[in-house]
Amino acid sequence: MADVYVLADLERGRPTDLTFELLTAGRALASDLHVPLKAVLLTNEAGLIAPSLGFADGVVAMSHSSLEHRNLEAWSRALLKILDEKPPKVLLIGISNGLLGLPSLVAGARGLPLISLCRSVTAHGEEIVGDPVLFGGKIEAEVHAKGGPVVVAVRPGSYSAEPARVQRTVPVENVEPPEALETRRVHFKRYADLEQTDVDITHCDVLISIGRGIQSQENIRIAEELSGLFRNAAVSSSRPLVDQGWLPRTRQVGRSGMTVKPRLYLALGISGAPEHIEGMKSSETIVAVNTDPKAPVFEYAHYGVVADILTFMPRLAEQLRKRKPVVA
Amino acid sequence: MDVVVLMKMVPDAAQKIEVDAASGQLKASTLNLIPFESDEHALEEALLIKERTGATVTVVTTDLPGGDVALWTALAKGATHALLVTRGRPYEPRSTGELARIYAKLLETIPHDLVLTGAQAPDDVEGELGALLAAQLGLPYISVAVAVRPDEGTHSAEVTTELGGGLRSVYESALPLVVGIQTSETPPRYAPFLQIRAAQRSKRTRSVAVEPVPFDPKVEVVALHKPVAGKGATMLEGSPEEVAGRLVEILAEKELVGG
Amino acid sequence: MDLDHVLLYPEGKSLLTCIQCGVCSATCPQEAFMEYPPRKIVAMLKAGLIDEVVQSGSMLKCVSCYSCQAKCPRQIRLTDLLFPLIRGRMFEGGGIPAELQKAFLDVQRYGNPLGRSTSERSDWVARSKVPIRILADRPGPVDLLWNVECYPSYHPRGQAVALATARLFHRLGLDFAILGSEERCIGDCAGYFGEFGLLDALIEQNLTTFRKYDFRRVVTSGAHAFNVFAHHYPGYGFTTPVEPVVGLIGEELPKLRPMLKTSVPHKVTYHDPCCLGRCMGASALRCYFAPPRKLLEAIPGLKYVEMAHHHENSLCCGGGGGGMWLDTYYRDQGMDRLSERVVKEAVAAGADVLAVTCDYEVSRFEDAVKVLGYDRKIVVRDVLELLDESAGGEAAV
Numbered sequence: 015m016a017d018v019y020v021l022a023d024l025e026r027g028r029p030t031d032l033t034f035e036l037l038t039a040g041r042a043l044a045s046d047l048h049v050p051l052k053a054v055l056l057t058n059e060a061g062l063i064a065p066s067l068g069f070a071d072g073v074v075a076m077s078h079s080s081l082e083h084r085n086l087e088a089w090s091r092a093l094l095k096i097l098d099e100k101p102p103k104v105l106l107i108g109i110s111n112g113l114l115g116l117p118s119l120v121a122g123a124r125g126l127p128l129i130s131l132c133r134s135v136t137a138h139g140e141e142i143v144g145d146p147v148l149f150g151g152k153i154e155a156e157v158h159a160k161g162g163p164v165v166v167a168v169r170p171g172s173y174s175a176e177p178a179r180v181q182r183t184v185p186v187e188n189v190e191p192p193e194a195l196e197t198r199r200v201h202f203k204r205y206a207d208l209e210q211t212d213v214d215i216t217h218c219d220v221l222i223s224i225g226r227g228i229q230s231q232e233n234i235r236i237a238e239e240l241s242g243l244f245r246n247a248a249v250s251s252s253r254p255l256v257d258q259g260w261l262p263r264t265r266q267v268g269r270s271g272m273t274v275k276p277r278l279y280l281a282l283g284i285s286g287a288p289e290h291i292e293g294m295k296s297s298e299t300i301v302a303v304n305t306d307p308k309a310p311v312f313e314y315a316h317y318g319v320v321a322d323i324l325t326f327m328p329r330l331a332e333q334l335r336k337r338k339p340v341v342a
Numbered sequence: 343m344d345v346v347v348l349m350k351m352v353p354d355a356a357q358k359i360e361v362d363a364a365s366g367q368l369k370a371s372t373l374n375l376i377p378f379e380s381d382e383h384a385l386e387e388a389l390l391i392k393e394r395t396g397a398t399v400t401v402v403t404t405d406l407p408g409g410d411v412a413l414w415t416a417l418a419k420g421a422t423h424a425l426l427v428t429r430g431r432p433y434e435p436r437s438t439g440e441l442a443r444i445y446a447k448l449l450e451t452i453p454h455d456l457v458l459t460g461a462q463a464p465d466d467v468e469g470e471l472g473a474l475l476a477a478q479l480g481l482p483y484i485s486v487a488v489a490v491r492p493d494e495g496t497h498s499a500e501v502t503t504e505l506g507g508g509l510r511s512v513y514e515s516a517l518p519l520v521v522g523i524q525t526s527e528t529p530p531r532y533a534p535f536l537q538i539r540a541a542q543r544s545k546r547t548r549s550v551a552v553e554p555v556p557f558d559p560k561v562e563v564v565a566l567h568k569p570v571a572g573k574g575a576t577m578l579e580g581s582p583e584e585v586a587g588r589l590v591e592i593l594a595e596k597e598l599v600g601g
Numbered sequence: 602m603d604l605d606h607v608l609l610y611p612e613g614k615s616l617l618t619c620i621q622c623g624v625c626s627a628t629c630p631q632e633a634f635m636e637y638p639p640r641k642i643v644a645m646l647k648a649g650l651i652d653e654v655v656q657s658g659s660m661l662k663c664v665s666c667y668s669c670q671a672k673c674p675r676q677i678r679l680t681d682l683l684f685p686l687i688r689g690r691m692f693e694g695g696g697i698p699a700e701l702q703k704a705f706l707d708v709q710r711y712g713n714p715l716g717r718s719t720s721e722r723s724d725w726v727a728r729s730k731v732p733i734r735i736l737a738d739r740p741g742p743v744d745l746l747w748n749v750e751c752y753p754s755y756h757p758r759g760q761a762v763a764l765a766t767a768r769l770f771h772r773l774g775l776d777f778a779i780l781g782s783e784e785r786c787i788g789d790c791a792g793y794f795g796e797f798g799l800l801d802a803l804i805e806q807n808l809t810t811f812r813k814y815d816f817r818r819v820v821t822s823g824a825h826a827f828n829v830f831a832h833h834y835p836g837y838g839f840t841t842p843v844e845p846v847v848g849l850i851g852e853e854l855p856k857l858r859p860m861l862k863t864s865v866p867h868k869v870t871y872h873d874p875c876c877l878g879r880c881m882g883a884s885a886l887r888c889y890f891a892p893p894r895k896l897l898e899a900i901p902g903l904k905y906v907e908m909a910h911h912h913e914n915s916l917c918c919g920g921g922g923g924g925m926w927l928d929t930y931y932r933d934q935g936m937d938r939l940s941e942r943v944v945k946e947a948v949a950a951g952a953d954v955l956a957v958t959c960d961y962e963v964s965r966f967e968d969a970v971k972v973l974g975y976d977r978k979i980v981v982r983d984v985l986e987l988l989d990e991s992a993g994g995e996a997a998v
Contacts (some may be wrong), residue, residue, distance in 0.1 A: 138571050
């Protein structure tokens with residue numbers, strides 16, 4: 015067998031968006047290699063989840079109580095048994111917080127080639143090629159791996175999840191759990207929700223960030239409405255608004271506030287003082303709207319609009335309402 | 343309780359990182375190496391454990407430029423021992439696998455109940471140090487930790503990890519255990535310069551030579567390059583309606599909004 | 602130096618001469634927010650209650666404005682010796698807010714508190730229309746070594762001042778050069794917060810760099826740097842004359858005056874920075890109260906107005922002694938910002954331009970203007986920017 019495997023990332027028993035992103039990646043790779051694409055499902059009750067992975071040609075599943083929650087020790091022992099019994103050509107694992115380290119544990123234990131931090135993965139003949147992004151995006155690499163199975167760790171947000179959201183009955187191959195699961199030393203105890211009185215802007219996918227251009231406290235409502243049109247979004251701001259008491263300190267982006275890296279940072283009426291830039295410059299996509307075409311924020315933005323945000327925000331909201339909110 | 347902190351020197355992303363066009367490798371002469379930020383958090387977590395339990399904290403790094411300063415700083419902050427592993431090789435981004443083997447060898451000779459290191463470094467082309475090391479040593483591994491609470495009596499530790507979106511999960515593990523630290527419970531402390539110099543003069547940093555570890559890299563870094571990026575924003579022009587429409591199309595292409 | 606040993610030194614012993622008159626507390630702009638104001642701190646130290654003072658955090662609120670020291674009838678060195686010593690002790694307990702710690706770490710690592718790359722330090726030079734010599738590229742004797750300092754090198758508003766300064770130097774035909782990427786922080790926040798080891802390391806490093814080059818005098822864009830040059834560098838054997846830019850340009854006024862042709866029709870007030878006034882203490886010759894005012898009054902069309910607090914009674918901007926990196930801490934403590942008080946005073950004086958000469962202040966006061974919502978009432982300009990504008994700005998070089 016020389017399939018392309020994609021490990022399903024699960025949170026509280028549901029496949030995460032990252033799972034579907036990787037299935038999309040895996041499909042392209044499987045086509046190049048002319049092999050089937052299979053989802054690997056580690057959980058306590060595989061039968062319930064398998065149909066949601068219908069984009070794959072099949073599911074390789076292992077069910078055991080220790081696999082219910084992501085547990086690096088249990089999951090690596092389970093994966094190793096699957097790799098030993100049914101070795102694939104490539105195993106793709108998404109770098110979610112819950113799975114970070116798993117590719118290394120598996121590759122390290124069996125001496126397998128591993129390419130980590132990848133945005134994409136392709137096949138060049140027999141070689142698997144990954145393109146890790148290093149040093150906070152300052153350097154890109156091209157890494158080749160021979161032999162196999164090759165383990166590839168893929169960053170979130172690199173592929174589209176949408177095409178892979180296919181619900182259907184798929185063939186499931188069950189693999190017996192290894193005895194090593196009984197002697198594991200790490201035990202999942204509980205989930206703990208953070209005691210939070212406010213949203214954590216460092217974990218938002220989209221930030222609608224407002225500055226002095228918002229002009230008055232009641233206008234913040236317009237930004238809140240805009241934020242409501244995205245998924246996992248919140249309103250954040252530059253320091254002057256927080257100092258004026260218009261927003262709580264928890265929403266402040268910048269050197270003396272939070273450092274954020276959302277997928278979309280919409281800087282509205284923010285001129286871009288260096289202290290602010292420091293807290294948001296690593297955002298994936300930065301869109302800046304400001305009346306001043308010379309505002310420094312435009313040097314760091316990917317897209318810029320010269321406009322009064324009070325005119326622009328309602329127009330943007332109007333356009334957004336025509337679409338449904340999607341965020342990985 | 344013996345806590346070992348593994349620190350890795352990485353190029354400072356705040357400074358310029360240059361690629362030599364001819365060789366496709368990093369220009370060593372322009373690199374500024376600093377301790378990896380999450381490793382600093384690992385050290386802080388270790389120092390908090392020391393303050394709570396009286397554990398000894400041993401900090402380890404390799405003899406890359408700046409490694410000695412990192413150890414003096416760790417001593418100034420309160421680490422018990424500092425070990426400089428002599429390797430005599432310049433920095434290269436693909437070295438974590440070899441480093442894991444070197445540290446695995448080293449840990450055979452020093453007591454360790456807890457091994458702490460940063461969860462994910464910016465040069466982890468071939469995986470994370472903590473996980474690769476745990477695989478080498480056959481020890482359990484927990485990653486993205488934000489709190490580590492060892493219990494000497496039961497010889498176990500409770501580890502809280504950060505799943506994102508305000509969700510955390512809590513694990514319990516037998517010791518010895520390797521933990522990848524995301525952030526420490528309190529921000530890394532500042533070491534005043536005089537204390538760093540005092541640590542330097544105290545000669546408490548010990549050099550250890552580890553036998554060369556045979557290592558056969560399974561992957562090949564073919565080329566490094568700077569990302570192609572234009573400076574400055576693409577300005578969207580037109581009436582507010584047109585611009586808003588165009589922007590939403592761009593966001594849709596990036597799957598930030600639906601179709 | 603350690604606080605416990607301070608009384609072993611003659612200057613430390615002067616502490617014991619305190620007569621508890623209370624002028625220090627009365628003149629302190631932050632007194633209302635301190636658990637222990639200056640007078641009480643001295644009394645507690647005399648009573649051996651050092652730990653109580655350190656733990657109270659009162660000293661985090663001192664912005665090294667020198668008001669107490671300048672007015673102390675016993676001339677006790679509160680601002681530049683005693684308070685930094687107390688703060689030096691705070692590093693042990695971890696009581697230092699994260700933003701300030703980061704500034705120190707950035708100075709250790711990059712030689713500037715903004716955390717920017719050393720190699721980018723002279724990037725602004727590329728935007729200059731007048732030639733700026735960098736000594737590493739073109740060594741050889743030079744009259745003036747221009748110490749640009751951190752904010753003028755890295756902060757966009759500071760860079761605008763640096764560019765204006767270069768144009769003025771060029772117009773005056775001065776022979777000047779900069780250190781470019783070899784320049785490092787002169788040591789203000791380290792020295793006045795009590796990070797003495799870092800100050801020591803910076804001075805040693807800077808003097809090593811200075812020794813590589815042949816220059817006759819130093820001119821600095823940093824008011825705080827000037828203060829550190831004046832008070833700390835001589836102790837390391839550095840005796841080359843140092844002047845702040847505004848002092849040097851003031852001397853050149855006869856030559857500059859005919860070039861000031863463009864009218865600047867604004868009502869302008871001037872904020873005396875602590876470091877060019879009060880900090881110079883008894884050495885009144887080194888106070889720079891007059892030069893900036895003379896320079897402003899030489900600008901055609903400009904009407905000068907005075908704020909309520911000026912000269913030695915000037916209100917501090919709140920950026921000294923580490924205050925530059927404690928604004929969020931202060932706000933969280935429910936404190937008013939001194940920078941906002943100054944801006945309010947400037948507006949009350951009827952000014953539509955607040956002129957400054959301290960490298961921290963353009964961005965500090967602009968921030969205060971934003972927070973107060975005074976964008977349409979007043980703008981913040983460096984004295985050198987106003988002079989440059991009157992001399993025709995970028996178009997006229």
